[in-house]
Amino acid sequence: MIKNYFKIAFRNLWRHKGFSFINITGLAIGITACFFISMYVAFELSYDRFHTKADRIYRLATDIKTPSETINTEVTSWAFAPNLKADFPEIEAYARVNQSGVLVRKDNIKFQEDNAMFADSGFFKLFDFKFIRGNAATSLSKPLTAVMSKSTAKKYFGDADPVGKSVLMTGKATPVEITGVMEDMPENTGVKADILVSMSTLTQIFDKGIDDRWGNYGAVTYLLLKPGVDAKTLESKFPAFIKKRNGVEEGKRQMFATLLLEPLKDVYLYSKRSPQGSINNVYIFSIVAAFILVIASINFINLTTARSVERAKEVGIRKVVGALKGELAGQFLGESVLICLMAFVLTIILSVVLLPAFNQLSGKVISTGIFSNLLYIAILFITSVGIGLLAGLYPAAVLSSFKPVSVLKGRFSAGNKGNALRKTLVVAQFSISIALIIGTIIVYTQMNYMQTQDLGFSKDQTLVLDTNNDPGKESFVQAVKSMPGVKSVTLSAAIPGGGNAGAYSEIENSKGDLQVANLDLYFVDFDYVKQYGIKIIAGRPFQREFMQTDTAQAMLINEEAAKLFGYSSPQQAIGKRFKQWGREGKIVGVMKDFHYRSLQSKISPLTMRVELNALNLASIKVSSANLKSTLAGIESKWKVAMPDRPYSFFFLDEFFDKQYRSEQRFGKLFLNFAVLAIFISCLGLLGLASYSTYQRTREIGIRKVLGASTTGIVNMLSKDFIKLVGLSFLIATPVAWYFMQKWLQDFAYRINIQWWVPALAGSLALIIALATVSFQAVKAALSNPVKSLRSE
Structure with a gap:
């Protein structure tokens, strides 16, 4: 009997190759995506948990x-x-x-x-x-x-x-x-x-x-x-x-x-003190994994229940010859599990092929291979069988409950309940898809905002080398300054995006008292402010004409520092006293605030002092012309001045943008999985549209004979799906807005979610749905009405 069940199952799958392909492929892609996300989430949650204590x-x-x-x-x-x-x-x-x-x-x-x-x-x-x-x-x-x-x-x-x-x-x-x-x-x-x-x-x-x-x-x-x-x-x-x-x-x-x-x-x-990972990202990816698995399962249920009417006569005949309801339910449930096991095999293949790309996309070696841990295989197998059993329960119950008298008298109609279930599941699928589209747009808009925001300083075409205070650094700087491809050179102990020292400080406040604060501190030379394009909005920058006092008794502060000490305008801070790390003097200038940290952090009070003996970083502004020869010349000067120190450099713009690397990876992962979810939804919609069109083949033929246009038929077949996408949009928009607003709270400087974001997401979902449905609708509308009328 079991052998016979398998024969029937394979024949049925082969007879409907298109539906079988959609079912198996959609499920395999969904399980693979969910598996990868689950590995990523488990990896993030595993940090430092392997220590026995x-x-x-x-x-x-x-x-x-x-x-x-x-x-x-x-x-x-x-x-x-x-x-x-x-x-x-x-x-x-x-x-x-x-x-x-x-x-x-x-x-x-x-x-x-x-x-x-x-x-x-x-x-x-x-x-x-x-x-x-x-x-x-x-x-x-x-x-x-x-x-x-x-x-x-x-x-x-x-x-x-x-x-x-x-x-x-x-x-x-x-x-x-x-x-x-x-x-x-x-x-x-x-x-x-x-x-x-x-x-x-x-x-x-x-x-x-x-x-x-x-x-x-x-x-x-x-x-x-x-x-x-x-x-x-x-x-x-x-x-x-x-x-x-x-x-x-x-x-x-x-x-x-x-x-x-x-x-x-x-x-x-x-911990918010030294952010490395993000529990919000873990939550978001967990939800995305669940969404993808739900979408894939919905496809399976939708397509199987939709096709149930085709097997009505088969069920009726088998019941007449003595098949019991439990036997029929077991057979159809077995077919469901069989499809899922095929999807399991395809999932293994996809996982093996795509794992290296996923590791690269995530920026971490999440796994060296799915066969390196047999638990992975067990999880995939159990997931596949579990989906087969859970997703197959309803179709099995529906198919095995058909009454033989009804179905053998003529064509069986699944009724309103089946249609309502399928519509509900389509709405759920597209609600998830639209929510993911909204999330993707917001993530990329925020990333673009962070990377295109005016930072308040110039970071382009700047080469940075760490001399580690090597005795040869001065001769290196002098040699590089004379090179034709070099515009300017400055030495400092810190660069934007590269960290800074915190300094115990006492600054005269607006009341005339020395107020204690722990302030960020940059040690710089006389060329730093000019080369980095930092604006002075009150007072003056450091100047070589005042070398004797500027190297020992002068300080620059930013606008935030001036506000901290109670000054309503930057000009009021000029000439005020300071004590910091053994130095005493006066504030000679106030800098316009610039983003010396990532846009995830608010601009903090910053001080600058000239401290020529504590400068290890050489920032070299180079011309874009003949860059290769300029870099080769800088390397040769380095090897002459500091032969015992290895030569290495980085470009400041790339270095500064590395602060957003984790967010960029998050955005890419989110985009890829959102696209997958939408693709799986479209597979399901394509299958349903195809089946819906098949069910109305004779109706389409009659309408064409009576003069209906191709456009009219396409509109008739598409409008129901368009209504479902519209309802999905109304459900998805407030949910996506709420969760993405919470995600944005992690950024000190962030976008406001504009009205056009959900509008664009809804439009994209509608276009995708129309393109998917219209493919079958146009095909049906252009078919020969004579063949359509002979279909039943």
């Missing part, structure tokens, strides 16, 4: 309150961690980390390792990064020791064992012993480095005494709590700790710290 690891965050503002930061004072460990037995271990680029040399091999990190000796007690060579417990216990990742060790030592050997680090060529090799850190961790240098190297040699500086913030601190310790209870004890240890100093400086414990598992997606 992850439930007990917390990042120590700081809120610093000054008379001017409250600063929410992920870094802590260098002194906090060791003193917390000494005062609180609840803390089992700690690890401070500090990201820092270092120059690494071994013989003739040299690289500027930007992904290096200083780490405390307890690092491997907290984090489970797999060790290949050396002892994890002692590898970072001494000064001038380091651990390399497997790929980094291979870069310097080849296949030889590096443990016990040394490399030279920093511009001073300090020998550092390699005490261990670890596997490359996985993608799904927020604590990532290629080289770990012992923290004692920094605190005892490079910056001796930093452990005792309570007011010096720069370490990211992780605490491992003992089993059973309640984080909130421990957190409540921190204010008394700070008051006891540093209360007097805080009172003098008027900077009061509050310590907070952030669970390690929540840092990547939930």
Whole structure:
């Protein structure tokens, strides 16, 4: 009997190849898309959850309150961690980390390792990064020791064992012993480095005494709590700790710290202090995955129930000869599962072929292959069978319930209930599709807004090189300035989009008092403001004519800083006193606000000072003509002036735009999956339109004989679907507007959703639906009416 069921199923599928293709292809594409999104969501949720002690690891965050503002930061004072460990037995271990680029040399091999990190000796007690060579417990216990990742060790030592050997680090060529090799850190961790240098190297040699500086913030601190310790209870004890240890100093400086414990598992997606991932994006993609799966399942149900009338006589005859309702339901349910298993096979093929492209699109290696984890195959199989069973229940029930007397007397009509169900499902499909179109338009409009917004400074044709304060930097700058393809050169410690230092500052406010604030600070030279096109709206820029005072007693501030200190106009801030990092002087100019961070963040108060001994970044404005030869000339000048330092550069516009890379990837992923969802909806609509046309073949023939035009017939066949798309538009618009408005809240500078966005989305959906339906409608309208009248 089962063999017979399979025969009937395959014959039926082959007889209706078009419907079968739409069913299987639509379902396979839907499951593949849902599978990829699910892998992406699972990967985002997996960050730092692989550590065995992850439930007990917390990042120590700081809120610093000054008379001017409250600063929410992920870094802590260098002194906090060791003193917390000494005062609180609840803390089992700690690890401070500090990201820092270092120059690494071994013989003739040299690289500027930007992904290096200083780490405390307890690092491997907290984090489970797999060790290949050396002892994890002692590898970072001494000064001038380091651990390399497997790929980094291979870069310097080849296949030889590096443990016990040394490399030279920093511009001073300090020998550092390699005490261990670890596997490359996985993608799904927020604590990532290629080289770990012992923290004692920094605190005892490079910056001796930093452990005792309570007011010096720069370490990211992780605490491992003992089993059973309640984080909130421990957190409540921190204010008394700070008051006891540093209360007097805080009172003098008027900077009061509050310590907070952030669970390690929540840092990547939930922390607003150092945004990396986005839980909103995870929610959105989860909804999109569900939508795509629902659309694919709706197609299956729609097409199967629509075709049910064709099999009415088959059901009637089989019932007459003794087939039971349960047997018929089982057969049709089995056919449903069979189609889904075919879709499963196609899904496997699509997943294997498309996974590399998906990894590239997401910007992460989400998976190396679906066969690398048998759980993936099991999930796909269970999903396919589950869809087959759930989606096949209704068609099986409908088909098996036909009354043989009714269907054998003549043509069977599915009735209003079947039509109502199909219309409801079409509305659901297109509501989802229109919502996705609206979301896609908003995402791309926001991305375009961020990348075309006037930033308030010039970033085009600017080459940036990090000299790391090499002794040869001055001779390099002088040599480059004389090159014909170079327009100008400036040195600084910071560039827009590249981070900045926070500085304890005292600025004279509108009341004449020195007001404490922690302000962003750029160290620059005399050419920085001019080269970057930063506008001075009050006072003057730094000038070489005033070199003696401008290098020691002058400051520029931006408009936001002037507002912070109570000045109603920028001009009022000119000549006001300041104290900052051992310098005292007066404000000589106010800059127009410019976006020195991404548009996700509001413009903050900014100060600028000339500090010629602290400038490591060379910004070179080049001409677009003969760019290749200009770059080659700059490289040759570099090699002459700084032969021991590897040559590398980046263009500022590309570097600044990297801040939006995650949003760009989100937009591309969203667009691709939205297109897939719309495509699957169109497949279903094409099948329904084809079937609807087939059902009305004789009616079309009669109308044509009576003089109906092709246009009239096309309109007749299309108008019902147009009404459904219109209803979908009314449902989708408010839902999409609500969710995308919430998504936009993550951006400090954002678009307003205009009326034309839903209007455009609705128009696109209507055009897509009309194109899909009209294809079948026109085909039917142009057919020979004689053949149409013979169809029944």
